[in-house]
Amino acid sequence: xxxxxxxxxxxxxxxxxxxxxxxxxxxxxxxxxxxxxxxxxxxxxxxxxxxxxxxxxxxxxxxxxxxxxxxxxxxxxxxxxxxxxxxxxxxxxxxxxxxxxxxxxxxxxxxxxxxxxxxxxxxxxxxxxxxxxxxxxxxxxxxxxxxxxxxxxxxxxxxxxxxxxxxxxxxxxxxxxxxxxxxxxxxxxxxxxxxxxxxxxxxxxxxxxxxxxxxxxxxxxxxxxxxxxxxxxxxxxxxxxxxxxxxxxxxxxxxxxxxxxxxxxxxxxxxxxxxxxxxxxxxxxxxxxxxxxxxxxxxxxxxxxxxxxxxxxxxxxxxxxxxxxxxxxxxxxxxxxxxxxxxxxxxxxxxxxxxxxxxxxxxxxxxxxxxxxxxxxxxxxxxxxxxxxxxxxxxxxxxxxxxxxxxxxxxxxxxxxxxxxxxxxxxxxxxxxxxxxxxxxxxxxxxxxxxxxxxxxxxxxxxxx
Amino acid sequence: xxxxxxxxxxxxxxxxxxxxxxxxxxxxxxxxxxxxxxxxxxxxxxxxxxxxxxxxxxxxxxxxxxxxxxxxxxxxxxxxxxxxxxxxxxxxxxxxxxxxxxxxxxxxxxxxxxxxxxxxxxxxxxxxxxxxxxxxxxxxxxxxxxxxxxxxxxxxxxxxxxxxxxxxxxxxxxxxxxxxxxxxxxxxxxxxxxxxxxxxxxxxxxxxxxxxxxxxxxxxxxxxxxxxxxxxxxxxxxxxxxxxxxxxxxxxxxxxxxxxxxxxxxxxxxxxxxxxxxxxxxxxxxxxxxxxxxxxxxxxxxxxxxx
Numbered sequence: 085x086x087x088x089x090x091x092x093x094x095x096x097x098x099x100x101x102x103x104x105x106x107x108x109x110x111x112x113x114x115x116x117x118x119x120x121x122x123x124x125x126x127x128x129x130x131x132x133x134x135x136x137x138x139x140x141x142x143x144x145x146x147x148x149x150x151x152x153x154x155x156x157x158x159x160x161x162x163x164x165x166x167x168x169x170x171x172x173x174x175x176x177x178x179x180x181x182x183x184x185x186x187x188x189x190x191x192x193x194x195x196x197x198x199x200x201x202x203x204x205x206x207x208x209x210x211x212x213x214x215x216x217x218x219x220x221x222x223x224x225x226x227x228x229x230x231x232x233x234x235x236x237x238x239x240x241x242x243x244x245x246x247x248x249x250x251x252x253x254x255x256x257x258x259x260x261x262x263x264x265x266x267x268x269x270x271x272x273x274x275x276x277x278x279x280x281x282x283x284x285x286x287x288x289x290x291x292x293x294x295x296x297x298x299x300x301x302x303x304x305x306x307x308x309x310x311x312x313x314x315x316x317x318x319x320x321x322x323x324x325x326x327x328x329x330x331x332x333x334x335x336x337x338x339x340x341x342x343x344x345x346x347x348x349x350x351x352x353x354x355x356x357x358x359x360x361x362x363x364x365x366x367x368x369x370x371x372x373x374x375x376x377x378x379x380x381x382x383x384x385x386x387x388x389x390x391x392x393x394x395x396x397x398x399x400x401x402x403x404x405x406x407x408x409x410x411x412x413x414x415x416x417x418x419x420x421x422x423x424x425x426x427x428x429x430x431x432x433x434x435x436x437x438x439x440x441x442x443x444x445x446x447x448x449x450x451x452x453x454x455x456x457x458x459x460x461x462x463x464x465x466x467x468x469x470x471x472x473x474x475x476x477x478x479x480x481x482x483x484x485x486x487x488x489x490x491x492x493x494x495x496x497x498x499x500x501x502x503x504x505x506x507x508x509x510x511x512x513x514x515x516x517x518x519x520x521x522x523x524x525x526x527x528x529x530x531x532x533x534x535x536x537x538x539x540x541x542x543x544x545x546x547x548x549x
Numbered sequence: 550x551x552x553x554x555x556x557x558x559x560x561x562x563x564x565x566x567x568x569x570x571x572x573x574x575x576x577x578x579x580x581x582x583x584x585x586x587x588x589x590x591x592x593x594x595x596x597x598x599x600x601x602x603x604x605x606x607x608x609x610x611x612x613x614x615x616x617x618x619x620x621x622x623x624x625x626x627x628x629x630x631x632x633x634x635x636x637x638x639x640x641x642x643x644x645x646x647x648x649x650x651x652x653x654x655x656x657x658x659x660x661x662x663x664x665x666x667x668x669x670x671x672x673x674x675x676x677x678x679x680x681x682x683x684x685x686x687x688x689x690x691x692x693x694x695x696x697x698x699x700x701x702x703x704x705x706x707x708x709x710x711x712x713x714x715x716x717x718x719x720x721x722x723x724x725x726x727x728x729x730x731x732x733x734x735x736x737x738x739x740x741x742x743x744x745x746x747x748x749x750x751x752x753x754x755x756x757x758x759x760x761x762x763x764x765x766x767x768x769x770x771x772x773x774x775x776x777x778x779x780x781x782x783x784x785x786x787x788x789x790x791x792x793x794x795x796x797x798x799x800x801x802x803x804x805x806x807x808x809x810x811x812x813x814x815x816x817x818x819x820x821x822x823x824x825x826x827x828x829x830x831x832x833x834x835x836x837x838x839x840x841x842x843x844x845x846x847x848x849x850x851x852x853x854x855x856x
Contacts, residue, residue: 383679390678390685391661391668394654398662401651408605408643409663409732410636419675529655531693533700533709537655543714544653 106160114153121145191468198374202367212366216373216438218478220431223377225458225470226384227427232456233465234384234393235420236400236546238305241292241312242455245285245425247319247447249432252281254332254442255325274338278433285429286422288315293421297414312452319444331443338437340368369438376434380427381467387423389530396420397465397530401545454478461515463522463541472523480508556618558583558768559604559736564613566599566792573599574792577613581736581785583620586762586769588779590803591789592812597772598646600789601738604770605643606632617641619735637666642734644725646741646772652714656705656724659713660696663731668692696731703727703757719750723757730761736768737761743775751775758782780804788812 126145129136198219202212224246231239257273269276296307319326326332337344358364387393395416398406406413436442458477462469484504519525526538557580566574574596581587589597602608604615604627615627617639625639635641651659661668671688672678678685700706703723708716713724722742729737742758743751759782762769773779779786779800786803788796790812796803803809 386679386681387675390672390675391665392672392675394658394662395665397654397658398651398665401653402649404607405645405649405651406662407607407633408636408645408649409665409728410633411662411665412633412637527653529658529710531657531661531689532655533657533693533697533706535710537710539653539655539712541653543712 106157109160110153110157113156114149117149117152118145121148190472194468194471195378202370209363209366212363212370214478214482216366216370217482218474219370219373219377220435221455221458221474221478222471223373223380223431223434224428224455225462225474226377226380226467227424227431228455228459229462229465229467229470230384230387230396230427231420231424232459234388234400235396235417236464237417237420238301238308239421239424240305240309240449240452240456241315242308242424242428243447243449243452244292244312244315245288245428246432246435246451247315247444248285248288248425249281249429250436250442250446251319251326251332251432252284252429253277253433253436254335256280257336257437258332258334270336271339271344273336274433274437275341278430281433282426282429285432286426289421289423289425290418292425293418297417309449309452312447312449316444316447319447327443329444331441331445333441335436335440335442337365337440338369338372369434373434373438376430380430383423383427384467392416392419394530457512461512461522463524464546465527465541465544466522466524469522469524477508480504480511556583557581558618559770560616560618561600561604562614562616564600564603564615565611566596566603566608567611572792574603574610574789577789577792577794579787579794579797581768581770583768584762584766585784586758586771586782588771588773588783588786589789590773590779590786591795594791595789596792597789598740599792601643601740601770601772603628604635604738605641606630606635617736636732636734640733640735641738642729642732642736643738644722644729644740644742646744648718648721648725650713650721650725650728652712654713655710656700656713656716657693657696657709659724659728660699660731661692663728664692664695666732699727699730702730702760704753717750719746719753722746722750722754726754726757726761730765734767736770738770740772741774742771743773743778751778754778755782 122145125148126140126142128139128141130139131137198215201207201215224242228239228242231237231242253274256277257270261269261273261276292308292311296304299307320329322328388397395406395411396419398409398411399413399416399420403413406416435446439446454477458470458473461477462471462473481504484500484507515523521541525541527541527544528538529536559581561580562578564574564577565572577596577600579587589600591597599608603610606627610628613628617625617627619625619640625635627635627639627641630639636643651662654662668685668688669675672685673682697706697709700709703720703726705716705720705724705727708720713721716724726737726739726742729739739758743754746754755778758769758771758778761767762782771779771783783800786796786798786800787794788803788806788809790808795808795812796806798806
């Protein structure tokens with residue numbers, strides 16, 4: 085559709101721009117800024133023994149003026165100047181080409197990086213911990229992507245299934261498995277409980293699915309939101325069973341096929357003749373979540389190529405047309421809810437075993453929001469988009485903890501950690517402003533005749549429930 | 550009038566559909582024969598699309614029954630079935646007046662979705678399919694080949710890997726028909742397939758429909774305003790006005806029916822009207838705008854005659 089050589093020609097042409105005009109404009113901006121900021125910032129009144137005195141701060145005015153002028157210049161160089169080339173050539177040609185090429189390599193590169201991560205130089209426990217957190221969100225994102233991205237069902241209560249999985253693991257491994265099979269089962273608890281937790285979460289997915297079958301869009305979102313809250317409130321109030329607000333502690337750690345990560349005989353380190361280090365357990369956890377996440381991805385990719393996956397996407401595109409073609413939309417929606425919930429259940433199990441402790445506090449609405457934001461930001465239905473968005477959002481959250489140096493230059497009492505939600509919110513608004521369909525704006529077709537051509541997501545429906 | 554058909558494919562009996570106080574269809578009975586094209590015509594708002602929606606289960610009729618008899622003797626009471634089961638079990642496929650394609654999926658994917666139920670069985674309802682069983686892989690290949698067959702018929706092979714939303718309007722209409730055909734229907738219901746098409750696209754469409762009638766052993770039920778299409782390809786025409794059947798028979802019979810002429814043209818003098826209709830049919834291209842103008846006038850005229 086787009087004539088690429090033409091558009092690059094336009095860009096080259098537009099690079100010749102009028103330096104004099106830009107310089108004039110920047111100077112004018114600086115002058116205006118100085119006039120406006122002078123009285124506001126440059127002059128400060130303060131009281132000395134009953135009378136007012138004036139403090140002059142022209143240095144500060146100069147700094148702000150310089151910032152404004154620089155901003156104006158940046159706009160000239162990048163934003164306005166490029167817009168002159170015409171919106172059509174810019175939007176069509178510029179993002180389309182790199183997206184296709186990047187998509188091919190970014191996946192394998194990230195995969196190799198993920199596999200080698202614990203052994204890379206300079207990677208310490210903190211980074212592996214962060215990677216585990218990011219991978220947990222990637223897995224949740226991939227799970228929710230089935231419901232929201234493929235089937236087009238807006239689910240704001242996804243954290244409920246995460247909670248079901250976590251509590252299933254917590255209760256089974258601390259109470260029921262020892263009760264039924266004795267303490268000897270505990271090293272194996274994770275591997276036994278993982279599928280059970282997944283199945284339980286899937287059942288809850290179906291339970292949520294039934295009442296909302298007829299709901300669409302906003303109404304569906306509200307009911308799923310309520311469902312998420314109901315699960316959390318039940319966890320708080322049913323103290324006899326769930327431990328109430330205190331939660332459940334002492335959840336057994338996972339073992340390497342029966343070898344626990346403890347010092348001494350029968351431990352993982354002793355068996356393989358390694359020196360016992362706490363990080364071994366962290367690295368093992370990292371690989372567990374990596375395998376779980378890759379399993380989620382693999383299953384989703386396969387499901388997309390199966391009739392059920394195509395029916396999910398068709399459901400997102402047009403439900404009435406689906407019914408006219410003999411697709412049972414009820415069971416299609418329920419399988420989407422169930423399979424999405426199942427992966428949340430797996431992730432929940434992992435969360436419980438990693439923390440060793442679960443409480444309702446971990447399953448607040450904010451978690452649902454973050455996972456949904458990851459899916460939307462990544463580009464609905466895109467697997468690699470979820471990875472990028474998880475790294476960006478979770479990475480940004482954690483980055484604020486590292487910004488202690490800001491305290492040195494900002495006013496006293498400034499704590500960057502408290503600004504992280506604000507900053508991430510602003511970032512979301514900005515990203516949605518410039519990339520309303522998320523990072524990845526291509527949909528991969530599931531089958532092709534002659535040549536695989538990506539579908540631009542501007543054509544893809546967001547789903548109306 | 551109507552010659553009694555001992556073994557019709559579709560029998561609609563005393564079909565009535567009320568929306569609150571409005572009777573959209575009142576006591577409508579007609580049949581559609583096997584391997585024939587039955588056209589459902591009438592002025593705007595006559596209830597044609599409502600009949601389709603009752604037939605395909607999107608509306609539950611207030612009264613009456615809709616009986617579909619397969620050639621192997623299986624009988625389906627469509628008024629009691631869910632919409633998707635009508636397509637799945639009774640094999641009635643339909644298209645929509647305002648095209649409903651899966652715009653964000655490719656042309657080929659649209660046709661693959663239409664073969665959902667066959668592929669679902671082949672994939673063991675996803676259980677064996679997830680392991681990419683040989684059986685599913687074979688079924689998937691067969692489905693692609695079947696899609697390719699229909700892509701050829703619809704003249705869309707070279708657009709197979711493009712998104713359906715990027716096709717030109719005529720291509721979208723043909724794709725919707727091809728998609729309906731991919732469900733292997735015994736009855737194909739087309740809701741205004743020629744609406745909004747230019748003369749060349751209209752020609753492509755006619756070719757596709759005639760080809761379906763010639764090569765596929767299926768019946769077609771057609772709603773259409775374009776009289777060149779209706780008169781050219783239908784075997785049997787049912788005329789509706791205000792939800793009531795006013796004529797039923799062969800194209801020649803319907804063309805000369807005074808009630809039809811009145812409904813369409815709102816002309817009191819029947820002899821004069823007949824002349825007008827004959828002219829209209831003889832030179833369809835010229836008559837099309839005249840007919841529309843007449844249709845606009847007709848409600849006012851009818852109100853007069855009814856009071």
